[in-house]
Amino acid sequence: DAMVIQNPRYQVTQFGKPVTLSCSQTLNHNVMYWYQQKSSQAPKLLFHYYDKDFNNEADTPDNFQSRRPNTSFCFLDIRSPGLGDAAMYLCATSRVPGEEQYFGPGTRLTVT
Amino acid sequence: SQQGEEDPQALSIQEGENATMNCSYKTSINNLQWYRQNSGRGLVHLILIRSNEREKHSGRLRVTLDTSKKSSSLLITASRAADTASYFCATEDNFGNEKLTFGTGTRLTIIP
Numbered sequence: 001d002a003m004v005i006q007n008p009r010y011q012v013t014q015f016g017k018p019v020t021l022s023c024s025q026t027l028n029h030n031v032m033y034w035y036q037q038k039s040s041q042a043p044k045l046l047f048h049y050y051d052k053d054f055n056n057e058a059d060t061p062d063n064f065q066s067r068r069p070n071t072s073f074c075f076l077d078i079r080s081p082g083l084g085d086a087a088m089y090l091c092a093t094s095r096v097p098g099e100e101q102y103f104g105p106g107t108r109l110t111v112t
Numbered sequence: 113s114q115q116g117e118e119d120p121q122a123l124s125i126q127e128g129e130n131a132t133m134n135c136s137y138k139t140s141i142n143n144l145q146w147y148r149q150n151s152g153r154g155l156v157h158l159i160l161i162r163s164n165e166r167e168k169h170s171g172r173l174r175v176t177l178d179t180s181k182k183s184s185s186l187l188i189t190a191s192r193a194a195d196t197a198s199y200f201c202a203t204e205d206n207f208g209n210e211k212l213t214f215g216t217g218t219r220l221t222i223i224p
Contacts, residue, residue, distance in 0.1 A: 004154075006154075031210070033211075040217075040219075041216075041217075042200060042214040042215060042216055042217055043155070043200075043214050045211055045212075048210065048211060050210060055210060055211075088152070090154055090155070092154075092155075097204075097210030097211065098142055098143065098204035098210065098211075098212070099143075099160070099204075100145065100157045100160055101145075101147075101155075101157060101212065102157065103147075103154035103155040103156070104154050105153055105154045106152075106153065106154050108152070
């Protein structure tokens with residue numbers, strides 16, 4: 001089945017130690033999104049790629065970076081994780097912006 | 113903030129009853145979508161209603177949209193224990209931002 005895959009499902013990192021989360025999709029969608037979701041809150045968009053065009057949200061900290069080497073893969077790099085970056089990170093895709101989004105299962109990040 | 117508000121924040125009903133959740137938003141939109149999120153998992157798209165539509169059905173789901181009041185409602189009929197989840201509305205505004213803005217969510221609990 002076509003899907004959005006996130007690895008790992010659970011990630012523990014130390015304060016200040018860089019971490020990379022990965023997302024892959026078999027839907028061949030043009031748009032890929034990264035969201036941060038904290039407990040009992042709505043998903044917060046960090047950035048998205050429309051094909052190769054990168055769109056950063058104005059309030060996304062510089063500590064967060066992203067790469068999309070090809071259509072299928074997208075990475076979220078957190079350069080120096082702080083305790084406040086502990087959250088669920090969700091990857092999503094859509095065929096075109098604004099349409100139905102397909103979400104991966106998420107990566108739960110813990111910062112110690 | 114352009115984030116939508118959902119009402120109620122939490123809802124508990126008996127299995128078999130109908131559940132209604134409401135969403136209000138602030139901007140002019142192209143479409144409004146509803147998503148379900150089971151605890152600790154990714155979001156699942158339920159239904160999309162466009163700004164020129166007033167009502168849409170999908171199985172046990174009924175969504176209404178009132179653009180004059182900037183509000184939408186999601187009705188789940190004949191609720192089941194498996195419907196226990198958080199429900200989020202999300203809007204695509206017509207400013208060309210290429211993104212969805214999620215509401216604060218309603219936590220629905222179905223009591224067997």
